[in-house]
Amino acid sequence: MSPYDPSAFPPFAVTVDLVVLTVREHALCALSVRRGEPPYQGRWALPGGFVRADEDLSQAAARELAEETGLRAQSGAHLEQLATYGDPQRDPRMRVVSVAHLVLAPDLPAPRAGGDARSARWAPVGTLFAEGGQEPAEAAPLAFDHARILADGVERARSKIEYSSLATAFCPPEFTVGELRRVYEAVWGVALDPRNFHRKVTGTVGFLVPTGGTTTRQGGRPAQLFRAGGATLLNPPMLRPEV
Amino acid sequence: MSPYDPSAFPPFAVTVDLVVLTVREHALCALSVRRGEPPYQGRWALPGGFVRADEDLSQAAARELAEETGLRAQSGAHLEQLATYGDPQRDPRMRVVSVAHLVLAPDLPAPRAGGDARSARWAPVGTLFAEGGQEPAEAAPLAFDHARILADGVERARSKIEYSSLATAFCPPEFTVGELRRVYEAVWGVALDPRNFHRKVTGTVGFLVPTGGTTTRQGGRPAQLFRAGGATLLNPPMLRPEV
């Protein structure tokens, strides 16, 4: 590998940041970690870290996810690249380009802190960044440009469950139609008609596969259990109700 | 700006690569430049270059676009970030992370070569990368991982004109419904019913604004001229016919 003339280009640090979303208690929640060192020491931030010299971007994202949260990407969770943020001023120390990734995970046991993070937690997204002109419920916004990255990730998730089967990534391996509906309701922040929702998802070929079992964990009449089917694109899509 | 410990992270070169698409003669075409230096000397590649120390990623993309093609992003063209490619082996010289951007432009005069490119040209996308299991029509595929980047950009464009008004970015400031329809036909590679298409686009509020003028540049009955309306999202979307 014969290097470029080092004066021909400026050196960058490249990091991955993670928007890790899940649904807990009817609310869309994001994973945040408390920063243990300056800058923004003590502030909440998205998990992330430097890309190593010999690893691909998605490998780095999966590694950071495991390191900082104990999550394995293959355990039903979904990981995709979100966008890249490279404002020259986004990190006060030096020029850092961050490749943000989006992770959708089922509700999990409490996250474990790791790396340089003092602690990690799930927080409803509404408390982490402003939505609809509101102020975030917390005094200190996320470090760096992470509020913007989180907002982009949430918007990607909201839009993507419309036309893909990704909402199942928020569910455990087996789930009921009602649980899937509560995922849509939490991510979109709307109420959906259970009857029309049931007709829609069970009528879309490849979306859901019945496992044969039933459960009553929600109370009420026992519900059929399903697994995610092979389809990834929903055609026609789920329609997000008008605001 | 107190730097990190330089041993704490590996240095990267960061570049922007551009997928510049337009519609010419009923075909979706991409801009490619011939590489003037190794590696891949003489091969076709996507335009692009290093991000400078003090510029944002989108600024770098706009600058490269202007430098290598003479295109100004504000001249009706659309520019958005596409994805970031960072395989450790993607550049044989050193570790390069490339932030690809997508540009949709109206049909323009012949591009001008600039920078380190010996020449630049528009080529139908089918001749630049394999589609549907076909071999690319040209012997030499694009340099680096640019075939993959181009394919991702084309797929993004195909998908995005479904639910947004971005197809108008391929049109001159004033255009007819038929010209817009030919854009969809070229990008999707399908034939659309002129009557249903006309009903659909003129019935979607905010998509098209009549300018009052008419033109006969396509032959046949004079057609109304339109400008792009303020709407960016089409609801309901244009439906791409089944394959």
Place this chain on the structure above:
DNA sequence: GATCTTAGTCGTCTGCCTGACGATAATCAG
């Protein structure tokens, strides 16, 4: 055990959108 509550599931009806396609309008080439 009767009743209530909670969820799940099946149907019906109506309106809107789409695809298929007939018909008409306005220009140009001969």
Place this chain on the structure above:
DNA sequence: CTGATTATCGTCAGGCAGACGACTAAGATC
């Protein structure tokens, strides 16, 4: 004038979504 070409308007049937009634099957409460 005739035909070719493109634009534009209308009609009709099928499909899907929203609104909502009805029924089912469990646990909770009295």
